[in-house]
Amino acid sequence: MAKTEIRSGQFLDGSLVDADVSDSAAIKLTKSENVVTGLTDQATITTDASAGTIFTVTLAGNRTLAAPTNPVDGMKRIWRFKQDATGSRTITLNAVFRLGTDITTITLTTTASKTDYVGAIYNGTDAKWDIVAFIKGL
Structure with a gap:
């Protein structure tokens, strides 16, 4: 299973989104600021x-x-x-x-x-x- 790291998007408060996406479409969002x-x-x-x-x-x-x-x-x-x-x-x-x-x-x-x-x-x-x-x- 390939895993792709995406570093784009924002939470409503303006902080950045880090998303780890695999082919199973599991998404983990964390605030980085x-x-x-x-x-x-x-x-x-x-x-x-x-x-x-x-x-x-x-x-x-x-x-x-x-x-x-x-x-x-x-x-x-x-x-x-x-x-x-x-x-x-x-x-x-x-x-x-x-x-x-x-x-x-x-x-x-x-x-x-x-x-x-x-x-x-x-x-x-x-x-x-x-x-x-x-x-x-x-």
């Missing part, structure tokens, strides 16, 4: 992990990041938290987020209008989002 998705600032911030790759929110109070919905094993996601003009906002992570020995806590910058990033990979075996990156004060 990062998609930035705004989150709603509220007491408990929710994320649909299938809706983007980078999630951004400006915090106007102390918040909790809920367990993301629609995770897939191996999925990599980044959350970008920006302090509002007041600053000193905190984020509490749902128990589905797992910290290791290198990154033991997530304490956001307290400086007004500064941005922090949290990166995680979904571990489907353990049903946990493993925190693999944290940078603050940008």
Whole structure:
């Protein structure tokens, strides 16, 4: 069975489509670009992990990041938290987020209008989002 790789087309959000097509007409579509998705600032911030790759929110109070919905094993996601003009906002992570020995806590910058990033990979075996990156004060 011959296999042809096609690299053309776009999703509605403008990101590129990669399609692997075999003679059995099985098609696998994947997004090849990062998609930035705004989150709603509220007491408990929710994320649909299938809706983007980078999630951004400006915090106007102390918040909790809920367990993301629609995770897939191996999925990599980044959350970008920006302090509002007041600053000193905190984020509490749902128990589905797992910290290791290198990154033991997530304490956001307290400086007004500064941005922090949290990166995680979904571990489907353990049903946990493993925190693999944290940078603050940008």
